[in-house]
Amino acid sequence: MFQLNKLLSAAVALAFVAQLAGALPQSSQRSALPELAKRASVCNGDASLCSRLYSNVTYIGAHNSYAVGTLAGATVGKNQEQSVSQQLNDGIRLLQVQAHKSSNSTSGSGIDLCHSSCSLENGGTLESYLTKVKTWVDSNPNDVVTLLIVNSDDQAASSFASAFQSTGLASKAYAPGSAALARDAWPSLGSLIDAGKTVVVFMDNSADTSSVPYILPHFQNTWENAYDQTATPFNCTVDRINSGSSPTNLMYLVNHYLDSSFSLFGTTVLVPNTAQIATTNSYSSIMADANNCAAMHGQGYPTFVLTDFYDQGNGSVFQAAAAMNGVSYVAKPIGNATKTGSGSSSQSTSTAPRALSPASSVGLALTFIALAASWL
Numbered sequence: 001m002f003q004l005n006k007l008l009s010a011a012v013a014l015a016f017v018a019q020l021a022g023a024l025p026q027s028s029q030r031s032a033l034p035e036l037a038k039r040a041s042v043c044n045g046d047a048s049l050c051s052r053l054y055s056n057v058t059y060i061g062a063h064n065s066y067a068v069g070t071l072a073g074a075t076v077g078k079n080q081e082q083s084v085s086q087q088l089n090d091g092i093r094l095l096q097v098q099a100h101k102s103s104n105s106t107s108g109s110g111i112d113l114c115h116s117s118c119s120l121e122n123g124g125t126l127e128s129y130l131t132k133v134k135t136w137v138d139s140n141p142n143d144v145v146t147l148l149i150v151n152s153d154d155q156a157a158s159s160f161a162s163a164f165q166s167t168g169l170a171s172k173a174y175a176p177g178s179a180a181l182a183r184d185a186w187p188s189l190g191s192l193i194d195a196g197k198t199v200v201v202f203m204d205n206s207a208d209t210s211s212v213p214y215i216l217p218h219f220q221n222t223w224e225n226a227y228d229q230t231a232t233p234f235n236c237t238v239d240r241i242n243s244g245s246s247p248t249n250l251m252y253l254v255n256h257y258l259d260s261s262f263s264l265f266g267t268t269v270l271v272p273n274t275a276q277i278a279t280t281n282s283y284s285s286i287m288a289d290a291n292n293c294a295a296m297h298g299q300g301y302p303t304f305v306l307t308d309f310y311d312q313g314n315g316s317v318f319q320a321a322a323a324m325n326g327v328s329y330v331a332k333p334i335g336n337a338t339k340t341g342s343g344s345s346s347q348s349t350s351t352a353p354r355a356l357s358p359a360s361s362v363g364l365a366l367t368f369i370a371l372a373a374s375w376l
Contacts, residue, residue, distance in 0.1 A: 024076035041191040046327040050190035053185045055251045059326040060317045061094030061306040062087050066113040066123030074272040077121030079308045088136045089167035090334050091318045094304050098150040109163040130167040149203040157212040172199040175213035180220035182249045223247045227255040230268050236293040271307045281313035311335040
């Protein structure tokens with residue numbers, strides 16, 4: 001009898017527990033156990049950056065990142081020596097592109113990446129480029145990458161969206177829910193990475209966040225100093241900003257690449273100053289520019305530093321970014337073994353003007369002819 005009473009008591013207790021459990025909604029049962037959220041432990045190469053706002057980190061950018069060739073090719077529209085994948089491997093975290101309407105109306109979005117004119121430098125379709133970026137970000141989920149699109153032909157945001165969607169990169173793009181964010185309103189790198197939104201996209205004109213919420217208006221979020229500067233020290237006066245915006249509330253981008261100016265058939269032509277590229281990309285040059293901007297505007301260091309031929313300088317551009325971010329710099333090989341045009345002459349720090357070689361003269365002539373053809 002005693003054993004029977006014990007069994008009955010146990011059965012009653014189990015029934016009571018079951019009744020209580022049944023009375024709880026299923027969602028309440030699940031929420032009673034805290035879910036373990038993923039937390040990034042390293043962000044853009046350093047653990048200390050995970051808690052830092054996206055807007056409070058300095059990123060090195062590749063100017064015209066699709067225009068890949070050699071230093072000698074700078075006279076015909078080249079601005080980088082390394083492929084976009086290699087740029088990202090090396091540490092580039094801002095990819096700038098210039099978009100033009102394609103002459104091939106059947107090529108997906110109908111957008112090509114060209115330098116001034118597609119007759120001068122055609123870097124291929126937007127889809128081809130974004131596919132390479134998507135492959136890289138999939139393999140590097142703890143890095144946030146920014147894309148800056150120069151919309152040269154004022155094409156609709158929806159045209160760009162079709163390329164982002166077809167390549168799958170739209171799923172990685174951050175949509176803040178507002179066209180513009182104050183500098184201190186951006187999420188942290190860690191939260192972007194935890195959410196799987198590791199691509200931030202800006203466009204200089206025709207952004208429409210009501211239809212494409214992840215392509216953000218560049219100049220409502222960022223101001224820039226002048227580009228195509230031909231003399232140093234670089235001028236950090238506010239040059240481009242959205243009308244009505246205050247620079248103190250925005251991120252800012254420093255155009256840290258030096259051009260040379262030539263007169264060709266009565267027309268001024270600007271090309272990258274490759275004679276001074278090692279000096280321009282040096283740690284001391286970038287830090288002097290950044291410190292000048294920070295002192296002039298009282299905003300701290302720039303969020304973006306845009307460079308030509310970033311690989312010239314053996315990592316000095318990334319050393320400068322590490323200093324601005326307050327993290328340790330670990331030197332590593334930059335570029336790939338097949339890099340060309342990086343001989344001793346390209347590393348010279350001489351300030352004397354370099355005479356144009358015959359090849360460069362031909363390149364400038366081709367540049368002018370291509371531009372002239374695009375104007376006709």
